[in-house]
Amino acid sequence: MLDVNKLVQDFPQVDQLIEGQPLFWQNPDYQQKAALPIGLANIFDAEARFQRFAKYFEVAFPETLPTKxxxxxxxxPIPDMQTAISRSQAQPLVGQLLLKADNLLPISGSIKSRGGIYEVLKFAEKIAVEAGILVYEDNYAILANSEFKELFSQYGIAVGSTGNLGLSIGIVAQKLGFQTTVHMSSDAAQWKxxxxRAKGAVVVEYDDNFSNAITAGRKQAAMDPKVYFIDDEGSVDLFxxxxxxxxxxxxxxxxxGIKVDEEHPLFVYLPAGVGGSPGGVAFGLKEVFGKNVHPIFAEPTHIxxxxxxxxxxxxxxISVYDVGIDGITKADGLAVGRPSRIAxxxxxxxxxGSATFPDEQMMAELARLYQTEKIKVEPSAASGFAILKQCQEALASEYPLANSTHIVWSTGGAMVPSTDFARYLADGQAELGN
Structure with missing residues (x-):
């Protein structure tokens, strides 16, 4: 049995989390030396696989033709948003502010187009190579042919999701020919x-939270040896x-022309749910940029x-429910009560470090981004903006912020129906007082 009082005594900021107070937590182990089981070579291996599948995507998803x-x-760059944020907080947001617009990623319009689709590709490649109908030097456009769909139809792919991961996996797995099942928690948006279902995937709905939905999905998939379960709580391939x-x-x-060095640090603000996608991005950033990039996670105060x-x-x-936090948030993509096993x-x-924010601030930033830059994102994708002020205040004495670059990672939104976005926008405008 978890002793919450002892936990608060040992880690005083836990009390702030329980009380729902926004906070900035600075990681005491940051930049320490540590041996990791994967490294840059694994990242290049993943990139090479994406490259091999590029010809397939051009055929199966013509929207990827502009990016080959x-x-x-x-x-x-979002200078108008930066100006508006500076005005709203009565102090300038120094450095340069940019948006990494994963809300515009092809196929599923979210960050999950990276990890979720990648794991489907790796599984498909393995099956096709082992079946003797694909070799690594082939033009992978042949994967759109009927013989591959017939092969893949003998296998199933399953996943537990609050929405975006299920979308990315479901869309691509179905297109390849896999029988696809997505186990979705009560937090998932109806339109997802x-x-x-319109794409042909089986959606199993749970009147329960993500952790319980994914556990049920994992158990069901384990009963069939031909079903491959993509595990958001512990997959290195997703990562x-x-x-x-x-x-x-x-x-x-x-x-x-943006420098990244000791005098020009890069700060990257990543929305975190289970921690797999922001963790994978942060891992890659540290491998590529080393000590000069500084990843920060953004999470709702309620989860x-x-x-x-x-x-x-x-x-x-440990889960947020173990300490009495209710887990209720408008950021459906972040509605995960227990972090992944690897994050x-x-x-x-x-x-x-990481910072927490109230939903009201997130919705306000969603509206501010649209008003200033005409960029549409879903609520969780606006999370990075909601923590800029407290991060700047916490880090001003340690880093040369005047020369810094800030990248807010926008994790989803391109596929949000117009009626849903209108509702998000109205909520955000109300928070801004518009």
Whole structure:
């Protein structure tokens, strides 16, 4: 039985988490030396697999033709948003502010187009190669042919999701020919369930939280040896799919003439749910940029699962529900009460810290982004903006912020129906007082 009083005594900031107070937690183990089981070579392996599948994407998903089959999002300067934020907080947000627009990633319009799709590709490649109908030097456009769909139809892919991961996996797995099942928690948006069903996936709904939905899905998949379960709570392949973003970001920063060195630090603000996608991106960033990039996680005050896990060192052994936090948030993509099995362990020395925010601030920033830049995102994707002020205040004495670059990672939104976005926008405008 968890002794919450003892936990608060040992880690005083846990009391702030329980009380729902926004906070900034600075990781005491940040930048310490640590041996990790994967490294840059694994990231390049993942990138090479994406490259092999590029010709397939051009055929199966014509929307990827402009990027020659590569799933990538733009890095967008947002000066008007930066000015508006500075005015709103009565102090300038120094440095340069940009948006990594994963809300515009092809196919599923979210960060999950990286990790979720990548793991589907790796599984499909393995099956096809073992069946003797694909070799690594082939033009992978042949994967759109009927013989591959017939092969893949003999296998199932299953996943537990609050929405975006299920969308990315469901869309691509179905297109390849896999029988696809998505186990979705009560937090998942209805339009995501509807879209998955329209694509041909089986959606199993649970009147329960993500942790219980994914556990049920994992057990069901284990009963069939031909069903491959993509595990958001512990998949290294998901992690590596996300990490490829760092290689792409390096090129984008160079193209825009943005320096990243000790005098020009890079701060990256990543929304965190279970911790897999922000963890994978952060891992990749540290491998590529080293000590000069500083990842920070953003979580709702009502479901700060990764913050709680890392702060206490208990990682996936503790849930927000264990300490009486209700887990209710408008950020459906972040509605995960227990962090992944690998996020905290990998992030122990790679994460600068994390910050929590109230939903009201997140919705306000969603509206501010649309008003200033006409960019549409879903609520969880606006999380990074909601923590900028407190992060700046906490780090001003340690880093040369005047020369810094701030990247808010926008994790989803392109596929949000117009009626849903209108509702989000109205909520945010009310918070702004518009």
């Amino acid at each position: 089959g590569i799933l990538e999002s733009p890095l967008i 369930k509807d879209l998955l 590596l799919g996300y990490s490829v973003a760092a290689l792409r970001l390096q090129g984008q920063l160079k193209a825009q 700060p699962s990764v913050t709680l896990g890392m702060m206490t060192g208990l990682n996936d052994q 905290g362990k990998f992030m122990k020395t790679l994460l600068l």
